[in-house]
Amino acid sequence: MALSTAPGRLEVICGPMFAGKTTALIARLSAARAAGLEAVALKPALDTRYAHAAITTHTGERLPALAAACAGEVMNLLGDAGVGGVVGIDEAHFFGAALVAPVRALLLRGARVIVAGVERDHRGAPFEPFPALLVEADEVVKLHAVCARCGGLAVHSQRMFASNERVAVGGAGDYEARCRRCFEPPAD
Numbered sequence: 001m002a003l004s005t006a007p008g009r010l011e012v013i014c015g016p017m018f019a020g021k022t023t024a025l026i027a028r029l030s031a032a033r034a035a036g037l038e039a040v041a042l043k044p045a046l047d048t049r050y051a052h053a054a055i056t057t058h059t060g061e062r063l064p065a066l067a068a069a070c071a072g073e074v075m076n077l078l079g080d081a082g083v084g085g086v087v088g089i090d091e092a093h094f095f096g097a098a099l100v101a102p103v104r105a106l107l108l109r110g111a112r113v114i115v116a117g118v119e120r121d122h123r124g125a126p127f128e129p130f131p132a133l134l135v136e137a138d139e140v141v142k143l144h145a146v147c148a149r150c151g152g153l154a155v156h157s158q159r160m161f162a163s164n165e166r167v168a169v170g171g172a173g174d175y176e177a178r179c180r181r182c183f184e185p186p187a188d
């Protein structure tokens with residue numbers, strides 16, 4: 001494995017759905033590329049809402065990305081990419097707690113790692129890998145959405161369909177951003 005002398009840096013961009021996390025991630029990766037740095041984007045392969053090999057926003061922005069079926073694939077997919085450069089990981093909550101190990105490995109390689117995703121699950125509980133990544137982070141950006149009920153600051157992703165699955169892919173119509181007061185956690 002190639003090594004860099006750069007100290008790793010972890011940036012976490014989190015918040016509910018529709019908060020602009022992917023837009024913020026794309027902006028950071030694009031700025032790094034414009035500055036001449038190697039910047040690689042990676043996303044979970046199960047998130048196939050809009051495209052296979054791109055990270056995309058609800059508003060149509062997109063950036064080419066590697067797609068990993070699970071967190072165990074991340075290091076193999078990246079190879080030497082991101083050594084001393086920048087690695088952006090979108091929709092990190094789909095990878096679960098298993099993403100913490102490859103993120104730490106990338107940091108040890110000297111990479112600047114930018115992780116975006118939802119830090120609260122549909123019940124409002126901490127959503128792995130964010131508890132561990134928020135402790136590890138050098139910079140945390142918490143974005144808010146607009147509550148679909150009252151227009152207040154939304155921190156929750158209200159699931160609009162019945163499912164006990166913690167990971168359930170959805171887009172506009174499947175989830176609503178909700179503030180703390182308007183959030184209705186599932187009863188079960």
Ligand SMILES: [Zn+2]
Pocket residue numbers: 147148149150151152178179180181182183
């Ligand atoms: Zn509200």
